[in-house]
Structures are given as C-alpha cells and as structure tokens.
Amino acid sequence: MNTTQKLSHTLKQELEALLGPEGVLTDPVALRAYDCDAYSPAKHFPDAVALPQDTEQVSAIIKLCNRLGVPFTPRGAGTGLSGGATAIEGGVVIATTRLNKILHIDVPNRRLVAQAGVVNTYLTKAVRAHHLHYAPDPSSQGACTVGGNVAENAGGPHTLKYGVTTNHVTGLTLVLPDGEIVALGGFEEETPGYDLVGLVVGAEGTMGIVTEVTVRLTPLPQAVRTLLAVFETIDQATQTVSDIIAAGVLPAALEMIDTFIIKACEEAFHLGFPSDAEAVLIIEVDGLEVGLDEEADQVRQIAFKNGAREVRQAKTELERALLWKARKQAFGALGRLGLSMVTHDGVIPRTKLPQVLREVRAIAQKYNLLVGNVFHAGDGNLHPNLMFDERDPEQVERVMQAGEEILKLCVDVGGSLTGEHGIGVEKMEAMTLLFSEADLDLMQKIKSVFNRNALCNPGKVLPTSKRCWETEHGPRLVRSVGRGAAV
Amino acid sequence: MNTTQKLSHTLKQELEALLGPEGVLTDPVALRAYDCDAYSPAKHFPDAVALPQDTEQVSAIIKLCNRLGVPFTPRGAGTGLSGGATAIEGGVVIATTRLNKILHIDVPNRRLVAQAGVVNTYLTKAVRAHHLHYAPDPSSQGACTVGGNVAENAGGPHTLKYGVTTNHVTGLTLVLPDGEIVALGGFEEETPGYDLVGLVVGAEGTMGIVTEVTVRLTPLPQAVRTLLAVFETIDQATQTVSDIIAAGVLPAALEMIDTFIIKACEEAFHLGFPSDAEAVLIIEVDGLEVGLDEEADQVRQIAFKNGAREVRQAKTELERALLWKARKQAFGALGRLGLSMVTHDGVIPRTKLPQVLREVRAIAQKYNLLVGNVFHAGDGNLHPNLMFDERDPEQVERVMQAGEEILKLCVDVGGSLTGEHGIGVEKMEAMTLLFSEADLDLMQKIKSVFNRNALCNPGKVLPTSKRCWETEHGPRLVRSVGRGAAV
Known part of the structure; x- marks a missing residue:
C-alpha cells in the first residue's frame, strides 16, 4: 500500500x-451518488461518506478528520444549486441522512x-394538526433537509411575506x-451576545x-386565495408586481412564469x-378569512388595470395545488426538453424588473440562446434559465459568457449575485x-x-484569488438539469 | 506636563x-454629559469627545486612537440601558451627534x-407622506439614534409583529x-457571503x-385598533396574552402594565x-381596514372570557396617543416617585408568564422591595422594575440580590438575560x-x-473572567431613574 492507500485504509x-x-x-459505486449536488459540473469523489446518528458522532468524525488531516464536507439531501455539498478536495462527506429525528x-x-x-x-x-407550519418552502422541500436549508439560507415562493430560513x-x-x-x-427570538x-x-x-x-x-x-393572472407582455406582468407592492398589499407569494416555461409546463403537465401568454403571475394572498376576498379583488383590479387578459382564481385546494x-416543478418540466441548463439566481431592486x-x-x-424565466418576482429574485447542449463546447462558452453578463447586469443595477x-x-x-478587498478580507478572517x-x-x-473575475478564468457556470433542482 | 497630560494634550x-x-x-463640564448613559451607575469620564460629520472623519479619529493607543467608545443619544456607551477605560467618546443626515x-x-x-x-x-415608516419603535424613539438602535438591536412595543432592529x-x-x-x-434583503x-x-x-x-x-x-383591557388579577391578564396568541391573532403590540405602574402613571398624567386594577393590557391590531373590527372583537371576547372587567377602545387618534x-412614558412617571430603580430585561417563554x-x-x-411591571407581554420580554433608595447601601444590596434571582429565574425557565x-x-x-465556556470562547474569538x-x-x-457569576462579585445591577430611559 502507498501512503494514500494507507490513509484511506x-x-x-x-x-x-x-x-x-x-x-x-x-x-466507489456508492460514492458516485455523492460526487456532486444539483450543481453537477463540480464532480468530485469523496474518499468516504460517514452517516452519523447524533451530534457526538459528528464531533468524533471531525476530530478524526483533524487528526488525519483529511478534509470533510457536510451534506444534506444534495439538492443545493451552487455546489456547496461537493467534496472539492476529497476526504469525508458527512451526510446528515440518519440525523432524521424531530x-x-x-x-x-x-x-x-x-x-x-x-x-x-x-x-x-x-405540527400541521396544531395549525402550525415551518414557513420557508423551497421548491425542493419534499427532499431537501433543514440542515441544508440552514447552510444555504434557503428561500422559496413564500419568502416575500414570511422571510427566508434565517428569519425562522x-x-x-x-x-x-x-x-x-x-x-x-x-x-x-433574540439571544444576548453576538x-x-x-x-x-x-x-x-x-x-x-x-x-x-x-x-x-x-x-x-x-384562509388563502390563489390567483393566476395572464398577460400579453412581460412588461404588463412586471408593472403589476410593482403596483401590487406599491398598493401596500403584501402577498404571501408573487411569482412570475414566462412563455418559455409555461409551454414546457403545459407539455409536461397539461x-x-x-x-x-407572454407571462403569468401566481399571486397568493393569505390571512384572516374576513377581508381576504377584498384583498384578492384589489389584486385582480391591479392586474386588469395593467392589461391582464384573464385572472383565474383557484376554487378548490386541488386547483390551488395545480397552480x-x-x-414548483417547472424545472422538472424543463428537464423533459433534453437540454442542459444554467439557472441564475440574481437579485435586483424590484423596480428594475422590466x-x-x-x-x-x-x-x-446576442448569444443565440433560449432563455426561460420562472422566479420570485415579488422579491426581485430572478431565475433566468439558459438552455444549451453541454456536449457542444462552443455553446458552453456562449452560455458562460451570457451568464457572466447577466450577473454583472444584476450587480450593476444595484442587485446581488444570489x-x-x-x-x-x-x-x-x-x-x-460585489465586495471590496477589505470586505472579503473581513469575511476571510471570520471564516478562519x-x-x-x-x-x-x-x-x-x-x-481563492482576489483577482478580478473579468480577467481571470472563473469556475464554470454550467449546470445540467433533471436532478430535482430547487428554485 | 507628565506623560498622561502630554498624551491628553x-x-x-x-x-x-x-x-x-x-x-x-x-x-470637564462638557464631558460630564458623557460620563454615563441611562445605566447611570457606570460613571466614567472620557478624555475627549469627538463629533465627526462623516465616515472618513470617524476613520481618521480611530486611526489616531490606534496610533496613540487610546481606547474609543461609540455613543448615540446615550439612552442605552446597559452602559454600552460609557467610556469604561476613558479615551475618546466618538459621538454621532453630527452624523445627522438622511x-x-x-x-x-x-x-x-x-x-x-x-x-x-x-x-x-x-417617509410618512409616502405611507411608510421605520418599524422598530423603542420608547426612547424621540431621542435615540438609529446607530444606537443598531448597536443594541433595539426593540419596542411593536416588535411582536414587526421584529427588532436586525429585521429592518x-x-x-x-x-x-x-x-x-x-x-x-x-x-x-439578503447578501451573499457571511x-x-x-x-x-x-x-x-x-x-x-x-x-x-x-x-x-x-x-x-x-388601519389600527387600540384596546385597553382591564383585569382584576395578573393571571387573568397573562392568560389573555397566551390565548390571543394561541388563537392565531398576531397583534401589532401586546403590552402589560401592572397596578404599581398604573398608579404612578395616573399620578403623573391623569x-x-x-x-x-391589578393589570391592564394595551392591545393593538393593525392591517387592512376590512376585517379589522372582527379581529378587535375576537381580542375583546378573549379578554372577557378571561375575566376582563372592561375593554376600552380608542375612538380617536388622540385617545390612542394617550393610551x-x-x-411609553411609564418610566418618566416612575421618576416622579423620587426613588432609584433597577429595570430588568429578562425574556421568558410566553407560556411561563403567570x-x-x-x-x-x-x-x-422576600427582599422587601417594591416592584412594578410594564413590559412586552406578547414577546415574553419582562421589565420588572425594583424600586429602592440608592443612598442606603443595605437597600442596594437587597436590590442586587433580588435582581440576580430574577435573572436566574428567567434563565431557569428557558429564557434569556436581555x-x-x-x-x-x-x-x-x-x-x-446562559453560555458555556466554549460558546463564550467562540464569541471572544470573533470579537478579536x-x-x-x-x-x-x-x-x-x-x-472578563470565566468564573461563575454566583461566586464572584458581579457588576452592580443598579440604575437610577429619570434620564428618559427607553423600555
């Protein structure tokens, strides 16, 4: 055995x-399931996957890794979209699969x-029987874990009203x-100290x-009212988003789907x-039963004022579930198209949506790419999806350049990367x-x-470097679809 | 000149x-105004007070302090209640008085x-003309600064619904x-990185x-509805608090005032x-006009069910302001009693209120002290006020021991210190x-x-020490009243 093999043993x-x-x-066959998360381009085999059952076991694994000088990477359900659960440098993946008790x-x-x-x-x-719920609801919520949600500060369609993980x-x-x-x-709610x-x-x-x-x-x-507002143009839809918020209505959710995604969903789910339609909005208002119809009416009027050709309202829980x-399964629908996809996650001031x-x-x-948008319009949280064929290096190059332009655009209008x-x-x-050298230095010191x-x-x-992203070769902004991506 | 004088010069x-x-x-006369905040026992003269007008000046002052090895302490309006703005080790107080521009x-x-x-x-x-507001509203809001609010993560009566400073x-x-x-x-809303x-x-x-x-x-x-519910016993009032929350109503504010404070307020403000009454609750519900009367009715019924002898509702903005x-000025009213006071700030699970x-x-x-309670009942955030005469060392000792027992009580029922x-x-x-040595070590490392x-x-x-609070001589938990304390 050589040194690496000995260490492994x-x-x-x-x-x-x-x-x-x-x-x-x-x-190795078992480890294949752990070589990436839903951001698939970053594929790295761990040397081992550990499946602890309690805090003390996690502590013991980490102390072992420290003793052997082996890196370790936490992993929930692997639905993450930026490669956070990937063992970039090998070592031990500490999966929380068996930390599954309430x-x-x-x-x-x-x-x-x-x-x-x-x-x-x-x-x-x-806790549903007690009329309670855990509010953050990423689209992958049927698979993703609360630990992974904590790691990524996960959001979801209802963050507009209820906030993201850190608020809960x-x-x-x-x-x-x-x-x-x-x-x-x-x-x-608040604890003393830092x-x-x-x-x-x-x-x-x-x-x-x-x-x-x-x-x-x-x-x-x-009570809940869920509306689907249908628009001839994207600008009508985005203006409706702005007007709803400006009117002082705080919907539980305010989501936009454009024509590209609508068609994919229709083909998949009928x-x-x-x-x-160029765009639809899913608008949900919730609260006390009394007054809620009036609030839904107010939303409906704003949509019509901006040229909505139709506003449907879910009449049953089943209709609501279909909307x-x-x-929530738009990404599964896109997977059926057989193309690869990059999902971006830029955030912009809501007023800059149009x-x-x-x-x-x-x-x-400009880059001759198909793009579909399905996103949290009320939060200004975009998810432009660029479609391409990952077997064609020339398309990969185009999709990367387009992605970089989109992220820069978000930052330029006063927004953010994710x-x-x-x-x-x-x-x-x-x-x-987004950050100056001093900002990043401070973050690095805290990390250390x-x-x-x-x-x-x-x-x-x-x-890892402080050189400008524009002049250096950044990581590949490429993700293939079909892994139950959560957006 | 000796070395200290030279440095000062x-x-x-x-x-x-x-x-x-x-x-x-x-x-020295000017510096007297900066020798403490609303937590007056910690009196310390700074060597100088600096009044910068912009970020660059603050940076220059701090660089100067570093060069001279002089400590510096930020200060807003000095309404803080735990001594945070006091220059414990002298040096420069950097007051934000002239950083006063929007x-x-x-x-x-x-x-x-x-x-x-x-x-x-x-x-x-x-921003009121645009029907907007900054939600956190500490009782000292007419004096305290947003920078001080950030430092202390200030709350206020409306944090039950709207959250504390960090949420805004x-x-x-x-x-x-x-x-x-x-x-x-x-x-x-959220920024990438830490x-x-x-x-x-x-x-x-x-x-x-x-x-x-x-x-x-x-x-x-x-729209807003503000109610005053009057109770014969404290238990009736606390049960009402629990029942309102359990009913799924989220009041904008849910405040309790006990008989001691009611009497002081009456004497002061008529x-x-x-x-x-043994206790009153101030209960405010807000939201859309439609449905709000029903919500106020629901609150009223819960109060009556728990034995409220009367529930008043403010009919005008003036009546609301008086409630x-x-x-908000309860502490001014207590100041008229001519006694010193310790205000505690423990937090407990709401169910433990009674x-x-x-x-x-x-x-x-047990310690033969008068106590008055005026506090954020909906949040479980207590403010027991222990009255005493600070000129009597024996009373000071009693009030300290009582204070320590109260804080320990809060922690013992699963609550917190502030x-x-x-x-x-x-x-x-x-x-x-509240914290283990490992927890505090981690905080110390981050602070460093x-x-x-x-x-x-x-x-x-x-x-400063890790020795147990119980066996060591802690700081004095004594505060005199009448400085516009914010609670």
Whole structure:
C-alpha cells in the first residue's frame, strides 16, 4: 500500500470503529451518488461518506478528520444549486441522512427542534394538526433537509411575506471544525451576545456542521386565495408586481412564469395554462378569512388595470395545488426538453424588473440562446434559465459568457449575485464583483476563526484569488438539469 | 506636563486638527454629559469627545486612537440601558451627534440610508407622506439614534409583529477598529457571503463604529385598533396574552402594565386609567381596514372570557396617543416617585408568564422591595422594575440580590438575560449563566477578529473572567431613574 492507500485504509477502519460498518460508505459505486449536488459540473469523489446518528458522532468524525488531516464536507439531501455539498478536495462527506429525528415540539411557544437531516416538509407535517407550519418552502422541500436549508439560507415562493430560513431559526447545535460542540441561540427570538446563529445560517457549511436546529413555527393562515393572472407582455406582468407592492398589499407569494416555461409546463403537465401568454403571475394572498376576498379583488383590479387578459382564481385546494405544481416543478418540466441548463439566481431592486428582464432577453439573443424565466418576482429574485447542449463546447462558452453578463447586469443595477442558492463553488470568483478587498478580507478572517486548518468544506464561498473575475478564468457556470433542482 | 497630560494634550491637538475646535470637547463640564448613559451607575469620564460629520472623519479619529493607543467608545443619544456607551477605560467618546443626515430615500424599493446619528423618529417623519415608516419603535424613539438602535438591536412595543432592529437593517457602513472602512450588506434583503450585517447589529459597538445604516421601510398599516383591557388579577391578564396568541391573532403590540405602574402613571398624567386594577393590557391590531373590527372583537371576547372587567377602545387618534403615552412614558412617571430603580430585561417563554410574574413578586417580597411591571407581554420580554433608595447601601444590596434571582429565574425557565437592552457593562458576568465556556470562547474569538488591540469599546458584552457569576462579585445591577430611559 502507498501512503494514500494507507490513509484511506486507516480512515475507513477508524470511521467504522466510530459508526459501525453500516455508517460508512467507501464503495466507489456508492460514492458516485455523492460526487456532486444539483450543481453537477463540480464532480468530485469523496474518499468516504460517514452517516452519523447524533451530534457526538459528528464531533468524533471531525476530530478524526483533524487528526488525519483529511478534509470533510457536510451534506444534506444534495439538492443545493451552487455546489456547496461537493467534496472539492476529497476526504469525508458527512451526510446528515440518519440525523432524521424531530427531538422536541413546543406548540404553545411555537418551537420545534429537529436534527439537521430532517426533510423540510416533515417539519410542517409534524405540527400541521396544531395549525402550525415551518414557513420557508423551497421548491425542493419534499427532499431537501433543514440542515441544508440552514447552510444555504434557503428561500422559496413564500419568502416575500414570511422571510427566508434565517428569519425562522432561533437556535443551532454546531460542531465546530475542530470537533468542539457549541449551542448557539436558543428558544428565544433574540439571544444576548453576538448573533452567531445569524452568522452560521447561510455560511454554506464552512463554519462547522449543524446537527440540530431550533425553528420557529408559524400559524397556518386562516384562509388563502390563489390567483393566476395572464398577460400579453412581460412588461404588463412586471408593472403589476410593482403596483401590487406599491398598493401596500403584501402577498404571501408573487411569482412570475414566462412563455418559455409555461409551454414546457403545459407539455409536461397539461395544466391548462395559456400557452400563448407572454407571462403569468401566481399571486397568493393569505390571512384572516374576513377581508381576504377584498384583498384578492384589489389584486385582480391591479392586474386588469395593467392589461391582464384573464385572472383565474383557484376554487378548490386541488386547483390551488395545480397552480403551484407548475411553479414548483417547472424545472422538472424543463428537464423533459433534453437540454442542459444554467439557472441564475440574481437579485435586483424590484423596480428594475422590466429593464432587467428586457436586457436578459437581449443577452440571450446576442448569444443565440433560449432563455426561460420562472422566479420570485415579488422579491426581485430572478431565475433566468439558459438552455444549451453541454456536449457542444462552443455553446458552453456562449452560455458562460451570457451568464457572466447577466450577473454583472444584476450587480450593476444595484442587485446581488444570489438570492437563495448560495455562492458555493459556482460564484466564488464573482464575489469580487460585489465586495471590496477589505470586505472579503473581513469575511476571510471570520471564516478562519471557525475553520483554522481549512479542513471544513474547503474551497467554498470566498474567492481563492482576489483577482478580478473579468480577467481571470472563473469556475464554470454550467449546470445540467433533471436532478430535482430547487428554485 | 507628565506623560498622561502630554498624551491628553496631543490627543486634543490632533483631534482638533481633524475636526476643527467645534468638533472636539475636552472641557470637564462638557464631558460630564458623557460620563454615563441611562445605566447611570457606570460613571466614567472620557478624555475627549469627538463629533465627526462623516465616515472618513470617524476613520481618521480611530486611526489616531490606534496610533496613540487610546481606547474609543461609540455613543448615540446615550439612552442605552446597559452602559454600552460609557467610556469604561476613558479615551475618546466618538459621538454621532453630527452624523445627522438622511442620505438617500428610495420609496419604490422601500429603503432609506441614514447617518448613524439620525434620531429614530426622524426616519419615519421623512417617509410618512409616502405611507411608510421605520418599524422598530423603542420608547426612547424621540431621542435615540438609529446607530444606537443598531448597536443594541433595539426593540419596542411593536416588535411582536414587526421584529427588532436586525429585521429592518439591510446594510451598514462600518469603520473597523483599525480605521478601515467596509460596506456590509446593501439594499437587498439578503447578501451573499457571511451575514456580517447580522453580526454587527447587536454587537454593542464592540466591532467598530457604524456610520451609515440602510433600513427597510414598512408600509404604514391601513388601519389600527387600540384596546385597553382591564383585569382584576395578573393571571387573568397573562392568560389573555397566551390565548390571543394561541388563537392565531398576531397583534401589532401586546403590552402589560401592572397596578404599581398604573398608579404612578395616573399620578403623573391623569389619563383616567383604573387605579384599582391589578393589570391592564394595551392591545393593538393593525392591517387592512376590512376585517379589522372582527379581529378587535375576537381580542375583546378573549379578554372577557378571561375575566376582563372592561375593554376600552380608542375612538380617536388622540385617545390612542394617550393610551400609548402611559406605556411609553411609564418610566418618566416612575421618576416622579423620587426613588432609584433597577429595570430588568429578562425574556421568558410566553407560556411561563403567570409563573414568572408570581415568582418575581415573591422575590420582591422576600427582599422587601417594591416592584412594578410594564413590559412586552406578547414577546415574553419582562421589565420588572425594583424600586429602592440608592443612598442606603443595605437597600442596594437587597436590590442586587433580588435582581440576580430574577435573572436566574428567567434563565431557569428557558429564557434569556436581555430582550432589547443589551449586555453592556451591566450583565457581562451574567453571560456565564446562559453560555458555556466554549460558546463564550467562540464569541471572544470573533470579537478579536474585529477588535484585535481591544481599543474599541473595551470592557463590554463578554465577561472578563470565566468564573461563575454566583461566586464572584458581579457588576452592580443598579440604575437610577429619570434620564428618559427607553423600555
């Protein structure tokens, strides 16, 4: 055996001593399932996958990795869209699959404590009988885990009214990159001292591994109205978005789907969507039953004032579910087209929507690419999807250049690189578009407090070089579709 | 001149060179106004007060302090309740008094950028014509500054529905403790990379000096109903609080005032409050006009079901203002009693309110002290006020012991040391009640990233020793009243 093989052997043996043989995967076939997340271009085999069942086991694995000098990468369900769960430098993937228990439910004080591997929707299922729910609802919520949501500060269609993950997490159990266990936050809304919960939420697993999460539970709305407004032009739809917000209405969700995606969804699901419309909005208002019809009416009038040719309202829970199916499974529908796809995640001031959507179309035309938009319009969180054939290097080059132009456009109008998918490995170098050297230095220093020997999820979030993204060769902004991507 | 005098002379000269003579205070009479904040026991004269007008001047002052090895302490309006703005180790107080400009208002995207010294209410005044407001409303809002609010993560009566400062700040300009200027966050809801905005909000000025703040603007509610529910017993009032929340109603505010405070307010303001009631609740619901009367009715019925003897509703804006006057100026009313006072700021799970209020009364009786409660009942954020005569050392000792028992009680029922007033110098040593050594070590490491030479607001937030609060002599939990305290 050479040194690498010896290390590998030791690693396997020691992991099995900690977790039993059923808690360790080293077979190459098994490891293939862990070579990337939903950002597939960054493919890297780990040396082993560890499947701990509690915080102490996570701590023991991390201490072992430190002793052997082996990097480790946390992983939830692998639905992430920026490569955060990929073992860039090999080593151990610490998967939270078996950290799947709900530990505590406090209905009167509206808190739930779950292990990090509990699937998002299971949180709501556990408390729905008490008319409560866990509000953040990424489209992948049937698969993604609360620990992964914490790592990426996940959003979803209802973040417009209810906020993203960080607004719903009050406490964390964190295993630091040296194996020490700390309790951050707690049950209260705010905890004294520095807000380390807020710091770790969205840190993309670079500050240690979260093993337990205390979340806020939110009352289910008494009533809901879900509307589908159909427009001849994108500008009519974006103006409706602006006008709804300006009128002081705060919809639970305000989502836009353009003609490209509508057609793909129709072909996939036959939902009866108007395939000739340029854009539709899914608008949901919720709250007390009293007054809600008036609020829905107000939304309807704003849509008609802006030229909506039709506004449908879901009359049953089934009709509502179908409207949401188009939105939440749009990416599955695109997968049927057999093309590869890049999904961008730029955020812009809401008032810039008409301008930016026009310019995104112009960029796609310039590079001769198909583009489809399905996104959180109310939040100004774009998801332009550029379609291409990844077997054609010339198309790959075009799609990358178009992607860079789109991200720069978002930053130029006062926006940002990502709304909910994270930086991961995908957009690290693009951070220099948004942050000064001093800003990034400060982030690096904070990262180093947690991650002194850089073994914890290495090669993520912060740019490795400080050179300008424009002149250097950045990471590939390419993602293939069909892995249940969550947007 | 001795060395200290020479340093003092150099400091004055160099500060005047940077800011002009009108930008520097060194006269002992002028410095007296800066020797404490609303937590008056911690009295410390600074060597100088600097009054910068922009970020660059703040940076220059901090670089000067670094060069001379002089500590510096940021200060807003000095309404803080835990001593955070006090120059414990002397040096330069950097007051934000002249950082008083609103720099940018973006109505469609609902953002406002203000210098740190702008008074809280001025933010709302600047945008009220657009039916917007800055939601966090500490009782001191007519005096306190947005920079101070950021430092202490200030709350207020309306945090139940609208959240605390950290929920309303999206961007900061921060001068680091070495004088470097960084831009954290921005206009968007969420910014890529680590959430340093969230980390700096509530850091009590120990991570640098915030000079500009980007805040979210919130639409003014279309309509408001403000109720006063009168109860014979405290338990009836606390049960009403629990039942309102359990019914799925989210009031904009849900405040409790007990008989001791009611009487003091009546004597001071003659508002017509029922002086024989054990407790009153101020309950405000807001939102769309349609349905709001039904929501107010629901609240009224819950109050009556729990034995309310009367529920009044403000019929005019004036009547509403009077109800709020009792709440927001309660501490002024207590000041008229001529006693000193300790205001505690414990947070507890809402379901523990009846038990904890009973135990707080028992603790006060045990130590033969008067106690009055006026607090954010909906948030479980207590403000028990212990009255005493600070000239009597024996009373001071009793009030301290009672205070420690109250804080321990809050922690023991699963609560926390502070809801909105911060740790400051007041509760540093009590942090060990809530956090393990590993937790505090991590906080200390993060603090050190920012504050390597410990010149920036030294002696705040984190305990200086790790010894147990119970066996060591903690800081005095004593505060005199009558400085416009904000609770």
